[in-house]
Each structure stands twice: as structure tokens, then as C-alpha cells.
Amino acid sequence: MALEVEASGAPLSSFLKDFPSPLGPGEPLPWSSAGSGALSKAEVPGALAERARSLLGGRGVSPLLAASLIHSAVNEVLQTDLTEFKQQNVETEGEGDEERFTLLDGESLQRCFFNKLRDVCCEWQKQLPPLRPLKRFLLVSIHAIRNTRRKMEDRHVLLPEFNQLFGLSDDTDRAFFAVFDGHGGVDAANYSATHLHVNVGLHEEIVKNPAEALKCSFQKTDEMFLFKAKREKLRSGTTGVSALIVGNKLHIAWLGDSQVMLVQQGKAVTLMEPHKPEREDERARIETLGGCVTYMDCWRVNGTLAVSRAIGDICQKPYISGDADGDSFELTGSEDYLLLACDGFFDAVKPYEVVDLVLDHLMQTKGVGLKAAERLVAAAKENGSSDNITVLVVFLRDPQDILADCLKDPKSLGAGDDAQSSPFNFLSCEAAATQ
Template sequence: MLHGVRFLLSAAAAFARLAHAIVSTGWALFFMPLCSPTSTTTAVPAPWQHLQPARSKVHPAALAVDDGKDQLALQAVSSPPPAAVVVVPVLKQHGDRAAEKTAKAARGKPPRLSIPPPVACAPGVDPFGAAADRETDVATEVEVQGEGFCLASRRGVRHAMEDGYGVITDHTIEGGSQLAFYGVYDGHGGRAAVDFVADKLGKNVVAALAAATTSGLSSSSPPPPPTSDEDEVVAAIRAAYLTTDSEFLSQGVRGGACAATALVKDGDLYVANVGDCRAVLGSRGGAATALTSDHTAGREDERRRIESSGGYVSCGSSGVWRVQDCLAVSRAFGDASMKPWVTSEPEVSRRRLTPDCRFLVVASDGLWNKVSCQEAVDAVSAAAAAAAPSSSVGSCKELVALARSRGSRDDITVMVVDLQRFLQ
């Protein structure tokens, strides 16, 4: 009996110890997943853990976590289980955020610019023109009171000044002919073309006339009919325009220029133009007569000429007709990329001067886009009626101011030529 009781007590004690061990092991297994990393990989202590004192509860790598943004991660690092176990998921989360920010920045990055190759030009020639560096030095306003003419010019508000002018007065060529030359030029794409044309065109016209006169005087053929002199001068003007354009293109410089010119020779007035510069005659009765027709891409005859040479003309959303979707004028100096559709061959007209011919208004499109031909003649006539000569610069300034008041933002150049002086 005694032995049986002892056996029962021993079994009960063994069972109690076994139950205590099972309960202790079960609670440990229950809490372990809560403190373990999501990864099943066994954590390997970092090399610096062997060098750190045992009292350090925060893993050094956790210091790299952005303070204020990952406070929960820091709290997890300072918990009793080994810090190295939770560093990997925290840093992985931080790395994912950095990668996401980089991806967002890449999606918003603009496309890479495609820079075209430089324009091939003659050695030592600036492809933007020798005058490109001096564009900012051009005066905003210009006033000229010359012999028998006056001029006023004002820069627009959109870009550097690209207008110009040229004058040759009281020149005598072989044979005794007296001539005078006046021109207004409107450049585009920089000042290179307008500066070149302003310097060369008048000289080339005089040279072409001198060459034609010399060849005519030295010829042993019978005298030509009376109309041949007109044809000779017109041919010389056309040749001078084409020569000037060829000389400019040979430099390999960008840009182009429109022009309206007037040549007075032996009592005859020859007017030529390329582009949208215009010349208007003011008569004694006050009527205005346009002596030029603007060369725009919207002109029907110009469109047919361009299409017959392999080009095309289109109208954009703004209602402006353009050659090859680019240039609004169909004739101009320069513009090498637009050849042969944009030609420099001018339209030339001749008129015999009479006492009824009072003055000539030559201007760039900055004026004509806002002021009509009749309004321009009226302004100059009003200045003459107010005891001011028709060549007074005040009438030119008034026209410039009128165009600006009506919203012209382009360069404006106005020249008034006194024609009465050629009848004396």
C-alpha cells in the first residue's frame, strides 16, 4: 500500500513537470512569430555586432532611417529581440520608396533635345551673319532728314531691329545720265540679310546700269527703238537683284530680306520689289496709287508659280498662307532653304514723272499691315498743307506713331521721297 502511494506521488510530480515544460514551450512558440521577420531566412549577425557592446539595443543601420518618417521602424528596432532581424525589411521598404520616387521623376523628365548640325558656310563666315552680334546695338528709333528724302524707323516689341534702308543720290553714270536710288528693306531671321542687301543692292543697280550704258555706247549697231532704253533699265534692275541674292547666298549665311526700291533716271521712275515692302505714289490731287504688289503666299499667281516648281502653299490655323508651311512671303533675298520656290526676281514697273507726281512713300510691312495706302498719302499731304515740305521727317514719324497706336508690333520703317525736285 505504501509503495503504491509513493508511485502515484512520483507520477503526479513527473506529470506536473512535464505540463510546466509544455506550457512554457507553447508560450514561446506563440510569441516567436510576432517578433520574427517576415522572411524565413535565418538572420546572420552583422560584423559590427561582434564589436558593439552588448548593452546596445538599436542596430546602427537603423540610424540611416529618415527621422520623422519611419518612427514605427525605430520602435521595432529597439524591442528586446535582436535588432538585426528587423533591419532588412525596414531598409527594403525605404529602398522601395526611393526607387518609386526615381521612377516618378523619370516619367516627368522632358524628352532629350535634338540639336541640328551647324550650317555649312564659307571659311571664316559666321552662319548667323556678321551683324548678329551687333543686333542689340541697333538704335530703337532712327530719324533721317536727307537731300530730297526723309525717314523714320522704329523697332518692334517682339525681336531685335531687322529693318534697313539705302540711298544713293545725284549719281552720274557714263553718258551723262543722272540717277537716284532709294530702298527700304525688311529682314527676317536676323540682320545678316538686311545689312548685306542695304549695302550691296544700290551699288549693284548702279553698276548694272553703267555696264549696260557702256555696252550700248560702244555698239556699232543702229540706234535701238525708243522702248529699248526702258527694257535696258528694267533688265539692269532685275540683274542687280539676282546678283545681290547670289552674292548673299554664296556666304552661307542664314536669313532673308524683302525690299522695295525706287530708281529715278532721266525723268523716269522705276519701282521694284520682292516681298511685302511697298511703294505708294502721292499725286497732287491727293490720290494714292500703289506702284507695287505684295508677294505673299496667298496670291493666286504666286501659288501657281510655286506649285509648278515643285513646292506647295498652305494656310495655317491663324489664316496666314505660307510657302512650305514656313515663309509668308513668296519672294525675298536669301532664304537658301526655300529655293527655288522663294525667288529674288523682282517685279519692276516704270512711270514717267509729271508735275502731278508729288512724293513717294516707301515702307516696310510694319506700316502697311495697319495703315492703308490712302491714309499714308493723306498724312504726308496734311503735313505739306501745314506749311511743311513733303520731305519733312515729321510726316514719317506721324505714320510710325499711327501704326503703333493701331497695334503694330513689327519693325516699322517709312521713307518719303520728294519727286518734284526731279522735274526742275
């Protein structure tokens, strides 16, 4: 912890040197003004945190310190009277009721936030508060490519510093990871990557019932985006898959066909079933609502979307549901890694093949796992995927230990029941041990 604090002081001095005085009313923001439009009150924490994470990260402030700074500055903004930033009221029609939503002027609000952030940096430069890193081992490998698609519509979030960002000071480790696969534009994926984890962290049940907080936050994010989509005429949507590690528990939640899987002692473990229109329960739900599922090169909802649940897709609600599924699992310490990825990966690489690919990569790199995701993305592309591909690997054990266990007892580590049907048969542990 002392090393973390010592290494983090210099970037604060550099930050304050770049911004020696608060921003005045007419001065430009230190980040792109493209995201400075009107904000609902619910959007404020996520929008402010996202701008600051990018700004501080680009100036070398460690994620742990940046998250703590952001939490303090956002709290100060939320404790002020936000009515001074009121821009307009928007009327939306509910089920027989009219609700009035107040929108806030994003630019002036962000200028206020930046000045609060600068004040916190000035204070903390004198004496940094203690920063407690995770006790659990986590190593993250991430790789994402546009591939042959015209646009990149995937987004991802990795947040090992979850506790610091939301001011959770108990002794429980928490880390959050997510992958979003947008369609019909990138707006829904961008929005979800900005707000979903914030809705989780600010949920009233985050401490007592994190599984409920995670699952409910998908629906809240969907509702928030639909409000934005209605006022700004946005038509995009996004699938999403998330993993929240809380102590020795793994909580997952998902909408659509992005997936999360677990590898435990060298075996692929299926954790979930994606939401596709051809699923019997999904088809029944859609048809009960008056929609239809038809085959047009693949099964589609109302002849359009190939997923049955997503955030957004305002023109296809309620057939495209924003109600997430979730599950929870005990972590025993025998888990090797989690993998979260979009359908551009899972349509080309089967879960049992992941085990061989990662093991082959670890043998080639002598147990260095930082580019494992890059190896997996390359395999999906080689197997014919033309879609956007995002792969996020969260090692729960040191990759060198995973490799050492394999070399110690090669025959005990297989890809599971599907191993015999795997077309991959890279260097086996046994072969590597003799080379």
C-alpha cells in the same frame, strides 16, 4: 556748286589730320573690324564703299563729295592685282559642275583701300574736281523703329548721289532708294543694303536699260548672298523694294511684301502688287516646283514664310524666288512724293490713308516735310503694328508747294477712289484755309 566745293574742303583737311600717314600692315582699320572677313571679288566694291561712306559721313564730308572720293578709290583698288589678297578657294557644287570661287582677305584689302582713299583725299585737297548736284528737286524723310520686336531687322538705302558713286558723268539725273525687311536674322538685309545698289550701278545696262539693270541686280544680289550663306551657314532672308529715278523715268523693282507707292496731285497711285503666297500666280509657281502653300495664322510657303519671294532663305529655295518684278513710269512733274516702306507699315496703314496723314503733317508744320516719315511711322504704331517699321518718303516737289496747291484748290485734291472709305478725316485743306 561753288558753295558745295567750298564747304567740302574743310572736312578733307580734318580727315587728313586724323590720318597723317598711310596704314602699315599691322595697324588697325579706321572702322569696325567685324566686317573684315573673307570677300568674294563680287563683294569687294560694295563692302569697300559701305565702310568709306560711314567713315567719311561721320567726319562731315558731304555725301556728294564722299561718293566721288569713294568711286575714285574703289576704282584704283579694282585696277590692282587682287591675287595678292587671295585667301582661299571655295568649291561649290552647281548643276553637275564644280565652280571654284576665290575669296580675298578682307582686312588687308580694306587696309589697301583706305590708303588709296587717303591718297585721293590728299590729291583733292589741293584742287577739288567739279561736283554736279541733282537738277531735280528731292527731299527725303526717313524714319525707322524696332517697335515691340526684339531686334531691328529693317535696313534702308538713300542715294541721291548715285551718279557720283558710280562715276556716271552724263547729263542725266539718277537717284536710288530702297527698303529691306529682314527675317530670320539681319544678315540678308545688311547684305542687300550693301550690295544691291552697287550691282545696279555697275550693271552693263545701267545707262541704256536701267529698268533691266535694276531688276537683274536683285537676282545677282540673291546669288551672291546664297554663296555667302552656304559658306557661313546663314539662314536669313529679306524682302526688298527699290526705286531708281533716271531723268524723267521712275523704275521700281521688288521682292516680297515691302512696297512702293506714289502720290500724284494728292491722289494715291498703286504701282505694284506684293509677292504673297496667297496670290494665285505665286501659289501656282510654288506648287509646280513641288512646294505647298498652307494657312497657319496667315498663308505661308511650306508652312514657314509669309512671303513668296526674297533675297536669301537658302533652305527655302527655289520656292522662295529671288527673281524680282519691276515696272517703269514716266514722271511728268505733277508727282508729289514716293513712299517706300516695309510690311510693318503697310499692314497698318492703307495707301489712301497716307495722303491724309502727310497732308495733315504739312499743315501742322506749315509745309516742312522733313518729319513726314516720323508722322507715318507713329500712325502705323497707333494702328496696332508691332513689327519693325521703316518709312522712306521722297518728295519730288517742294512740300510747301504741295500744301499751297491744296490750300488754293482744296476740293480738287482727294485721296482717290478710296477716299470715302478712309477712316482718317484730319484737318481738311478747306478747314485749314479758314483757320
